[in-house]
Amino acid sequence: MIELTNIRKTYGSGDTAFEALKGVSFTIEDGEFVAIMGPSGSGKSTLMNLLGCLDTPTAGTYHLDGKDVSTLSDDELALIRRTKIGFVFQSFNLLPRTSVMRNVSLPLVYAGISEEERGKHARAALIAAGLDEQHFNHRSNQLSGGQIQRVAIARALVNEPSLILADEPTGNLDTKTGNIVLETFQRLNRELGRTIILITHEPDVAEHADRILSIRDGNLVSDDKSHIKRAAAQTI
Amino acid sequence: MKTADLFQETYTALSANKVRSGLTMLGIVIGIASVIAMISIGQGAQSSIQASIQSIGSNLIEVLPGQQKAAGTAVSSGRGTAKSxxxxxxxxxxxxxxxxxxxxxxxxxxxxxxxxxxxxxxxxxxxxxxxxxxxxxxxxxxxxxxxxxxxxxxxxxxxxxxxxxxxxxxxxxxxxxxxxxxxxxxxxxxxxxxxxxxxxxxxxxxxxxxxxxxxxxxxxxxxxxxxxxxxxxxxxxxxxxxxxxxxxxxxxxxxxxxxxDFSVINQADILATASSITGTFTILLAAIGGISLLVGGIGIMNMMLTTVTERTREIGLRKAIGATRADINNQFLTEAICLTLIGGIVGITLGWGIAFGVNASGLVKTSVSLSSVLIAFGVSAAIGVIFGYYPARRAARLNPIDALRYE
Structure with missing residues (x-):
């Protein structure tokens, strides 16, 4: 469970200080599929960095699974990221010239898990992310964009995190491949019960989630589940 | 992170850019090889001079007549001339x-x-x-x-x-x-x-x-x-x-x-003098080798700094998926040490070969001592640590957010 209470983030100080988040509060339950939407400069990237434990807020508290992570040190945050968070990036960020299996098991390498165990977990994660088994031992530069993003999703899944954070995961993909990736997220959410937070500036991407949080100028402006009803109404 | 994984990461990283790793290593290879070869030539010269002195006879003490001074005059006819x-x-x-x-x-x-x-x-x-x-x-x-x-x-x-x-x-x-x-x-x-x-x-x-x-x-x-x-x-x-x-x-x-009216000369004194001359000579040669080793070390640092900059995004990713500062630090330090150690081993072999070649050419009888090999090995590892430390620390301290966004 994610609980944000009055989160503020200020960059710089004095006259040049810029407040990227101006007191944001929300709660996300386990197993939710949430989209955080907003134009560039709205503070959604700052919010993602805080949610992903890459950064700490200037003020306010952030509880992840009941633990206050807003005041931890660099290395303590690294341990939280290692066990509780999986990232999917817009630019994939796979290690070049490295096999798919090695890329996926990298988070487990840092967790100090044995090679045998890593293989099992990586395989399961790749199957869950929907990559064909024939690609498992390919190098990351031998794959297509859609396949690469599936590998990246598998890497985010492999440590069985409480939260998967996807930052514009379809930004570098064509619409068709993007849809496949979004359907993968939906399936992971539905079938495996993973909590997924999708950060995007595109409304039609956001609508794949069950709940949309809109951010504008550092404030939460709407928390909306109405599009599901709309979609439901359309199907009737 | 386990040691085996650390070495696998190191291998992957170093083999990703073989030419660059090879050229950087070459600096250390030349440095270590010249230290080994120079010291072996110096020590070879030392032992051949000693052997030459020993060939006069071993444990020898010579008594020579002193100066002869004619009574009443200050004229000296030089050492060794007296009939005493x-x-x-x-x-x-x-x-x-x-x-x-x-x-x-x-x-x-x-x-x-x-x-x-x-x-x-x-x-x-x-x-x-x-x-x-x-x-x-x-x-x-x-x-x-x-x-x-x-x-x-x-x-x-x-x-x-x-x-x-x-x-x-x-x-x-x-x-x-x-x-x-x-x-x-x-x-x-x-x-x-x-x-x-x-x-x-x-x-x-x-x-x-x-x-x-x-x-x-x-x-x-x-x-x-x-x-x-x-x-x-x-x-x-x-x-x-x-x-x-x-x-x-x-x-x-x-x-x-x-x-x-006589003087007593100890062969050990002659040996000691000759040894101190050849010792200085050896230090001089080793210093020349040492300079090339230093240059090689700076080459390592230069390459590691380039690597850290080039792999900023990768470092950001590794941090995002849970690598601690120590993990990143160890990884880059291990890369530097591996470069210098492999370079050191190749350098020792090459230096040995040069010493062997000089010996075979008959110019100077060379001898490679175990101590010079051990020192060269230790020095190359130390160079890895010294010149790898700063780049590794820089990598470890990168902010993951900035690193991930780095273009």
């Missing part, structure tokens, strides 16, 4: 000083020597029959003279190989031939084995005759030009030297050691 040493002195040393294995006396002079057709001018040493043992000399053909021949003032001579070549068209037939030294007839009874130059005049260009024969027929007096004393071991050299000095002072009735 006698056969009695040699006998007293033999009987009165402990730890002495052998004493041999010597008179020496340069004379014209003629054979049937050829002639030469060289050093003629009148020596006692213990000379070959003390001075480490071997006979190639014929024999050295015996006690009896010495006592009978036999006119026999043993030639150095150079002299044999100078006097006879076929040196192999020298034994049994007649020669004339300073007009006096002598019979050649032996030729010595070649010793090579020893830095203090060639021992091969010499003629040896019995001591008393030389005193009677050549110098015309009973004085000696050298007394050679062989101590029983290297440890007692100083004691023997001191005892000989004290004994001769008493014998010559001299109260103030500063006025001694």
């Amino acid at each position: 040493l006698t056969a009695d002195d040699a006998k007293t040393i033999q009987s009165g000083v402990t730890n002495v294995t052998a004493v041999t006396s010597e008179v020496s002079g340069r004379y014209q020597i003629t054979a049937s057709t050829l002639n030469t001018n060289t050093t003629v040493d009148g020596v006692s029959e213990s000379y070959p043992a003390v001075r480490n000399m071997q006979i190639d053909q014929g024999t050295f003279f015996t006690d009896e021949q010495s006592a009978q003032l036999a006119k026999v001579a043993v030639l150095g190989p150079t002299v044999a070549t100078d006097l006879f068209t076929d040196p192999a037939t020298a034994v049994g031939q007649k020669i004339r030294i300073n007009g006096q007839p002598f019979t050649v009874i032996g030729v010595t084995v070649t010793k090579g130059g020893n830095g203090f005049g060639s021992q091969d260009d010499m003629v040896f005759v019995p001591l008393m024969t030389a005193q009677r027929l050549l110098t015309g007096n009973q004085y000696l030009s050298t007394i050679d004393i062989q101590a029983s071991s290297a440890d007692v050299m100083t004691q023997v030297q001191n005892d000989v000095t004290a004994l001769l002072l008493t014998q010559h009735e001299i109260k103030d050691p500063a006025n001694a």
Whole structure:
């Protein structure tokens, strides 16, 4: 469970200080599929960095699974990221010239898990992310964009995190491949019960989630589940 | 992160850019190889000079006459010219000083020597029959003279190989031939084995005759030009030297050691001087190698800094998926150390090869010591740590957010 209470983030100080988040509060339950939407400069990237434990807020508290992570040190945050968070990036960020299996098991390498165990977990994660088994031992530069993003999703899944954070995961993909990736997220959410937070500036991407949080100028402006009803109404 | 994984990451990273890793390593290879080769050449020179000094004889102490000053004048005729040493002195040393294995006396002079057709001018040493043992000399053909021949003032001579070549068209037939030294007839009874130059005049260009024969027929007096004393071991050299000095002072009735009419030279002193010269030489050579090693180390640092910049996004990703500062730090440090260690091993092999080549070419006899290999190995690892530390620290301190966004 994610609980944000009055989160503020200020960059710089004095006259040049810029407040990227101006007191944001929300709660996300386990197993939710949430989209955080907003134009560039709205503070959604700052919010993602805080949610992903890459950064700490200037003020306010952030509880992840009941633990206050807003005041931890660099290395303590690294341990939280290692066990509780999986990232999917817009630019994939796979290690070049490295096999798919090695890329996926990298988070487990840092967790100090044995090679045998890593293989099992990586395989399961790749199957869950929907990559064909024939690609498992390919190098990351031998794959297509859609396949690469599936590998990246598998890497985010492999440590069985409480939260998967996807930052514009379809930004570098064509619409068709993007849809496949979004359907993968939906399936992971539905079938495996993973909590997924999708950060995007595109409304039609956001609508794949069950709940949309809109951010504008550092404030939460709407928390909306109405599009599901709309979609439901359309199907009737 | 497990050690095996650390090495796998290192292998992947280094093999990703083989040419660059190879060239960076080359800096260390050249540095280590030159240190190993230079030290081996220096140490080889040192041991060959030492061996050359040892070839004069081992544990040797020489007594030389002092300066002769004519009474009433200040004119000095130079060290070694005084007529102050006698056969009695040699006998007293033999009987009165402990730890002495052998004493041999010597008179020496340069004379014209003629054979049937050829002639030469060289050093003629009148020596006692213990000379070959003390001075480490071997006979190639014929024999050295015996006690009896010495006592009978036999006119026999043993030639150095150079002299044999100078006097006879076929040196192999020298034994049994007649020669004339300073007009006096002598019979050649032996030729010595070649010793090579020893830095203090060639021992091969010499003629040896019995001591008393030389005193009677050549110098015309009973004085000696050298007394050679062989101590029983290297440890007692100083004691023997001191005892000989004290004994001769008493014998010559001299109260103030500063006025001694002889000087006692310890072979160990000569060795120490030569060693300190070659030691300096070795340090100089090692310093030149050390500079190339330093340059190699800077090459490593340069490459690691480039790598850190190039792999900023990768570092960001690794941090995002849970790598701690220590993980990143270890990874980059291991890369640097692996580069220098592999470079070090190749360098040691190459240096060894160069030393072997120099040895085979016959210029200098080289010897690669285990200590220089171990030092080179340690130094290359240390260079990895020193020059890898800063880049690794820089990588570890990168902010993951900035690193992930880095273009």
